[in-house]
Amino acid sequence: MISYGSAGAYGVLTMAGRQKVYDVDNVFDIPVPPPKKVVSVKLEVDIIEEMDRVWRSLGYASRSEFIREAILYYMQVVMSNQAVARTASMDIVAAESDSGDYQTEEDVEEF
Missing domain, CATH: 1.10.1220 (Arc Repressor Mutant)
Incomplete structure (x- = not known):
């Protein structure tokens, strides 16, 4: 996805547990945690x-x-x-x- 805002072109690309966030001058590689699901457990x-x-x-x-x-x-x-x-x-x-x-x-x- 590429969007154009007031700061110039920027976008987000998500691939296999990693996310690249970039703008005109920089690219940031950010780890994305795996999805989680809530499990309800009753304990004493x-x-x-x-x-x-x-x-x-x-x-x-x-x-x-x-x-x-x-x-x-x-x-x-x-x-x-x-x-x-x-x-x-x-x-x-x-x-x-x-x-x-x-x-x-x-x-x-x-x-």
Whole structure:
């Protein structure tokens, strides 16, 4: 978008998380944060009070910033645990096939 105002030509171009604002003499590259969506969560009052003490003591700018980072951290932990579990189960299957100690279809049908 290019507009013409009293100061001359200026415009705004938004691309992939960045925004370029320019006028006749200057171009400014400004990062644009990704869009956000409000999620409503109900928590007990004592949890909220403790959380507020924690995020303030750790220097977070807001409760939302603290919760957003906590969710991202927890998602990384869960995904890491799932990867470890998959690796462990693949190791078990590989060990059983190497040792020949595995059930055949006939063994399973006996149960």
